[in-house]
């Protein structure tokens with residue numbers, strides 16, 4: 001079993017009968033969705049809300065009952081990956097471009113469980129380029145404001161064309177190098193008109209599950 005799968009399957013053990021479950025996005029979340037589907041086949045009764053079209057498609061294909069964002073009041077547990085996680089469970093997310101829906105799910109979740117392999121655990125956030133979702137019609141003005149924060153934002157491309165999120169927006173990847181104060185940066189980014197959301201998740205994760213190459217898996221609670 002690979003390290004992502006180890007973490008994902010450990011996290012899925014936390015899901016209980018009757019829960020509303022937030023489904024993350026990405027290659028680690030894939031293993032969680034697959035394991036949830038197995039448990040549903042074994043008789044577990046849950047409903048899930050997906051953080052991306054891709055995860056929704058997987059859930060539908062594998063028989064996980066789905067609900068829309070607007071049909072729920074809260075989420076019992078969300079299981080999602082991350083691009084980086086520091087020692088206080090602050091995260092960079094959005095490598096897969098689903099950060100807006102992922103942050104909405106995390107915000108409304110009673111418990112957010114982050115699943116990562118050991119390569120994602122960092123002393124300080126920022127080596128991974130921070131994804132910032134921006135509106136397409138004011139792209140240049142918004143990029144200018146991002147540059148004032150001392151970075152050279154790169155518009156994300158996919159297969160030679162501009163990448164669009166499930167919400168029709170663009171992603172500007174911003175290399176901060178090392179982020180001293182994630183909470184302050186998160187606020188400053190979201191104050192820029194044209195920024196829809198950014199990939200810093202500050203004190204949102206309750207639990208981090210980490211898979212290691214030697215087969216160990218740890219589960220650390222932060223709240």
Ligand SMILES: O=C(CO)[C@H](O)[C@H](O)COP(=O)(O)O
Nearest residue numbers: 026027028081094095096098
């Ligand atoms: O935030 C995300 C998607 O928007 C993912 O959770 C993050 O990019 C990690 O992906 P992976 O599990 O494929 O390494």
